[in-house]
Amino acid sequence: MRNLGLVMLIAVVMLPCAAGQTALDRALEAQLKRVFPNATSFSPKQTRPVPHFVAYTGGPGSQTVGGYVFWTTELEPLERGYDGPIKMLVGLDTNARLTGVLVTENHEPYGYFSVEPPEFAAQFRGKDIRDPFKVGSDVAAVSRASISINSASRAIRNSARRVARAMLTPPGPAK
Numbered sequence: 001m002r003n004l005g006l007v008m009l010i011a012v013v014m015l016p017c018a019a020g021q022t023a024l025d026r027a028l029e030a031q032l033k034r035v036f037p038n039a040t041s042f043s044p045k046q047t048r049p050v051p052h053f054v055a056y057t058g059g060p061g062s063q064t065v066g067g068y069v070f071w072t073t074e075l076e077p078l079e080r081g082y083d084g085p086i087k088m089l090v091g092l093d094t095n096a097r098l099t100g101v102l103v104t105e106n107h108e109p110y111g112y113f114s115v116e117p118p119e120f121a122a123q124f125r126g127k128d129i130r131d132p133f134k135v136g137s138d139v140a141a142v143s144r145a146s147i148s149i150n151s152a153s154r155a156i157r158n159s160a161r162r163v164a165r166a167m168l169t170p171p172g173p174a175k
Contacts, residue, residue, distance in 0.1 A: 032069050035100035036091035039066055049166040050075060055091065055099075067093035068163055075159035082147040083107040086115055090124075090156055096164050098127045101156060106148070114145030115152050124156060129164050133157035 032042045032053055039055035041063070046052050051074040057066035072079070072088045079085065086106040091099035101121040108115060123140055127133075133153045135141050142149050 031089055031102055031104065032091075035089050035102050036067060036069050036093075037100065042069065050163055052163060052167065065094065067091060067099060068167055070159060070163050072155040072159045075162050076155045079151055079155040079158070081106060081108050081111075081115070081151040082145075083109060086111075086148065086152045086155060088121075088152065088156060090160060092129070092160050092163055094168060096129045096160075096168060098124045098129070098156070098160060100125055103152070108145070108148040110142075110145040110148060114142045114148045120149075120152070129157065129160045131157075 029042065032055070033039065036042075036055040038057055040058060041056045043054035043056070046054065051070060053069040055066045055069055056063040058064050069089060069091045072090060073085050077085070084107045086108065087104050089102045089104055091101075093099050101124045103115050103121055106115055114120065119140070120142075127138075131138055133139055133156065135146065135149050135153055139149065139153045
């Protein structure tokens with residue numbers, strides 16, 4: 001009886017933690033879906049060769065890799081905005097084009113009109129990773145927020161290029 005009471009106590013304490021984990025997983029999956037809308041499912045987070053999620057397209061019997069989703073802060077941890085890192089989730093298809101960007105966390109003093117508006121992230125959808133990502137040229141400039149916009153653009157560009165080199169480059173001949 002004593003052991004049963006202990007087991008019940010542990011179950012009651014652990015149940016809210018398990019429920020919270022499920023909600024977190026659903027929230028993450030919703031974010032992944034926002035940056036890679038054509039995906040039908042996602043892998044658990046992979047750590048090699050770079051941190052990423054695999055985005056799959058197609059039905060259960062015919063799934064193919066559609067691309068990858070990754071956090072900029074995991075690939076470019078030293079890239080800083082005016083007041084610290086700007087955490088963004090980015091989708092990249094197998095043709096080296098961005099499928100979406102989602103700014104999930106920032107501490108920028110002008111973030112509310114620079115990196116937070118949906119228009120900031122939307123301008124990267126369909127962008128080729130070989131594009132320059134130059135503020136004022138192919139990335140919209142926002143006055144009084146140049147540090148934030150430049151930093152976020154570099155983080156998106158550099159992390160997408162790292163993922164492309166690691167995941168999209170076919171293996172070369174052995175040297």
